[in-house]
Every structure is written in C-alpha cells, then in structure tokens.
Amino acid sequence: MTRFKLQDYEGIAGSALIEEIRNLGEKLKGFNILHINSTLVGGGVVEILNSLVPLMQEAGLLARWEVLEGGPEFFNTTKQFHNGMHGQPVNITGEMLKSYLAAAQQNHHLVEGHADLIVLHDQQPLGLTAFRGESEACWLWYCHIDPRYAVPEVWYFLAPMAAVCDVAVFHLPEYARDLPLLQYFMPPAIDPLSDKNRDVSPKEYEEVLKRIGVDPEGPPVILQVSRFDRLKDPIGVIQAFKLVRKNRECRLILAGGSADDDPEGAAVLEEVRAEAEGNSDIMVLSLAPDANLEINVLQRRAEVIIQKSLREGFGLTATEALWKAKPLVATPAGGLVHQVLDGKTGLIARTVEEAAEKLITLLDNEELGKFLGATGREHVRQNYILPVYLRNWMKLLTMIAR
Ligand code: UDP
Numbered sequence: 001m002t003r004f005k006l007q008d009y010e011g012i013a014g015s016a017l018i019e020e021i022r023n024l025g026e027k028l029k030g031f032n033i034l035h036i037n038s039t040l041v042g043g044g045v046v047e048i049l050n051s052l053v054p055l056m057q058e059a060g061l062l063a064r065w066e067v068l069e070g071g072p073e074f075f076n077t078t079k080q081f082h083n084g085m086h087g088q089p090v091n092i093t094g095e096m097l098k099s100y101l102a103a104a105q106q107n108h109h110l111v112e113g114h115a116d117l118i119v120l121h122d123q124q125p126l127g128l129t130a131f132r133g134e135s136e137a138c139w140l141w142y143c144h145i146d147p148r149y150a151v152p153e154v155w156y157f158l159a160p161m162a163a164v165c166d167v168a169v170f171h172l173p174e175y176a177r178d179l180p181l182l183q184y185f186m187p188p189a190i191d192p193l194s195d196k197n198r199d200v201s202p203k204e205y206e207e208v209l210k211r212i213g214v215d216p217e218g219p220p221v222i223l224q225v226s227r228f229d230r231l232k233d234p235i236g237v238i239q240a241f242k243l244v245r246k247n248r249e250c251r252l253i254l255a256g257g258s259a260d261d262d263p264e265g266a267a268v269l270e271e272v273r274a275e276a277e278g279n280s281d282i283m284v285l286s287l288a289p290d291a292n293l294e295i296n297v298l299q300r301r302a303e304v305i306i307q308k309s310l311r312e313g314f315g316l317t318a319t320e321a322l323w324k325a326k327p328l329v330a331t332p333a334g335g336l337v338h339q340v341l342d343g344k345t346g347l348i349a350r351t352v353e354e355a356a357e358k359l360i361t362l363l364d365n366e367e368l369g370k371f372l373g374a375t376g377r378e379h380v381r382q383n384y385i386l387p388v389y390l391r392n393w394m395k396l397l398t399m400i401a402r
Helices: 006-013 015-027 044-058 072-085 094-106 124-131 152-162 202-212 234-247 265-276 292-301 316-323 352-364 366-383 386-401
Strands: 032-037 062-067 117-121 138-143 167-170 182-185 221-225 251-256 282-286 304-307 328-330
Touching: 006 015, 006 386, 015 386, 032 044, 032 124, 044 062, 044 316, 044 386, 072 094, 072 124, 072 152, 094 124, 117 124, 124 152, 167 386, 202 292, 221 234, 221 292, 221 316, 234 251, 234 265, 234 352, 251 265, 251 292, 265 282, 292 316, 304 316, 304 352, 316 328, 316 366, 328 352, 352 366
Parallel strands: 032 062, 032 117, 117 138, 138 167, 167 182, 221 251, 221 304, 251 282, 304 328
Antiparallel strands: none
16 A cells, blocks of 8 residues: 655645644654554544554654454444444343453453553444553543434443543534543544545546446446445435436446444345345445445546435545545435535435435536535545644644643
C-alpha cells in the first residue's frame, strides 16, 4: 500500500491546514498513542486507522495500532452488542458476556507497556478497561456508532467499562450520552489519496469494470456500497429499485463484502441474493476486503448512489460517493444528515417509496445531479477529509497532553 506524506495532501487540503498540523506535531512530538480495535480488515474504523496512523507518525507522534484477537463466540457477542447499540433487539446470554470478558483477559497484554493515550475503538476492546490498574496512560473510548438508540441490556453492560476511561469521543454532538467522563465530538474522514478515493485513469477504469463484469456503457447504474448488514437495508434498496425500474431504464448494483468482526455478513448476502433472484437488472457483487479500487471505480461508474441505512454511525460510503461528486440519495440516519444536506449536497429519503421517487428525480435531472455532486464534494473537502481529521485529533491531543 502506498504511504502518503502530509505534503501530498497540500493540493487538496491547502497549505495552511498542513502547516497547522506540522505546528501541532511540534508541540506533541513523541506523544505515545496506542489505537486498539478488533479487526485489520473491513469497516470504517479500519479504513480510518490505515490512513491515520502513518500520518500521525509523520507528524511526530509515536502512534501504534494493535488488534484485539477473539474467537467466533467473542465476535458473535460483539456483533450482538453492535446491533444492540443500534437499538436492535438482542438476546445476550451469560455465556456471551463471559466470552467477552475472557477475550479481554486473553488480550490484556495489549495495554501493558508505556503509552500516553490508549484509544479503544468501538465496543469490542472495552473489556480491556478491567486492566487499567495503575496505568499512567489516559484512556479514551472512541464510539463510532450512533449510541442514541442502544438497548439497556447492552448499554448498561458497556457503559461502566466506558466510564473507566477519561474521555469518550463520539462522531457527533447529538450522540452525547449520560456518562461520567469528558465527552468530545469528532466525525471521521476519508483519505482522498487512497485507492478507494483517488482519481482513476481511463485505462484502470476500463480494466476494473471488465474484471468485475460491469458494463462501462449501457443503462444508468444505481449503486449502494455497504457491508451486507441488515442495518444498511439492502432489501429496502432492492424494493426501491424495483419501483424505479417500473418507470425507468436502469440497473442496480449492490456491492459489499464482510468484515472479520461481522459474522452475520454471509446470511445477509443470502437474503439479498434471494430478493434479487430472477431480476437480471440487479447485480449483487460480493467483494474481497481489499477491493478498494473496485469500489472507487464502481462509485465513478454509477449515475446515482444510494445509502439507505436504517442506522448509521457516520456513513463513510456516503462521504466516498460525495467525494466523487456523485448525486446521492440517503436516509436521514446518524451521520448521513450532516453529509447529505437535503437539496444542497444530495437528497434525503425516509421510505422505500421516497427513495424511489428521489432516485427517479436524479436519473431524470442530470443538471441537478451535477450541482448536488459538486457542492457535496466541496462539503466533504472542507469537513471530512483525512488532513481535517488529523488536525482535529491533534487539537484533542494537545488538551490531553497538558
Ligand atoms: N467497504 C469496503 N468493502 C465493502 C464494504 C464497505 O471496503 O465491501 C468500506 C467502505 O468503502 C467504507 C467502509 O468500508 O469505507 C464502511 O464504512 P461506513 O462508515 O460506511 O460503514 P460501517 O461498515 O463502518 O458500518
């Protein structure tokens, strides 16, 4: 993987921001920060850490990234927690809680040794707080999920562990919870130079489409990229598409893979395939975890992109679509409302029927799509690209390092 330098981002982010990062880096030189999550592949947190950690290092920090290991039982449990955090009904057994705590025990070596700050990403590593002991580090829980709808049996199991930390970071101010610790708000970002988001040459574009069997010509494409997860509502996307297809010539591509820490992906993929069965205008693409260029090219191929999530922490797939100046239809879930400003940077739809209606509006109105796409890209450039995110991190670290 190509590693980019801070200066490589100057053209996109502007030199003032890069200078600000370097100045903050001077103040934070040698600050030792350890990130811990639970997978090396798949999902938004991995996407962020892959790009963020090397840039933190270049800025002068001693940044590290460790992955908590666990067996199938642990990941079944944490997926239940994930669903419960998103307000879905869950069935948590005593055995599951034991497997969660056992994984923390098994991984406690991760938090031994010196660090100025330990960052626990999402709920999987929260059990490590049991080993905080005499640790001199500051502990930070970074919740990448919208926690507002968390079911009590999950929230009240996790909250006391979160409360062992000094700081909780949520993506958005409206996600603040009643926790006895400092709360801070920091939305994530995309890396505009990564294979997922960089410009693509015409040759690459053609090659990739050929490889994945997508026609570069032909009817307009509607696309949703997401893990096969019920909360991304892939079935709702198909239902909306079927309504659109009754009136317009178009295709649907549902592209996604799974994450190592998401054991439900295969079952959801089967449900999606069953719903799409017999409809030659729907393509369900199961992608490898490193299919970054493929996602980039698919997003560029699409005429309209949809993100029909029922719940969403932030929704980096929407950020990626906007960065490619694509017209986007999205539900007002979690972070999507901050990205898709209705009528300015995309269109908001609440139901299957509304989604169909908005998709048709965009298919019929290329000029509107261009306008929304252009303002969407600029909105992302100002707020949700990696250098902005790194600057926000470093501002937070200057407060912690005091
Ligand atoms: N992603 C991917 N392959 C897939 C599906 C998703 O690389 O098959 C990426 C996607 O491009 C985005 C991230 O994983 O960068 C998903 O982040 P998001 O915030 O949209 O959702 P999450 O999966 O974290 O719920």
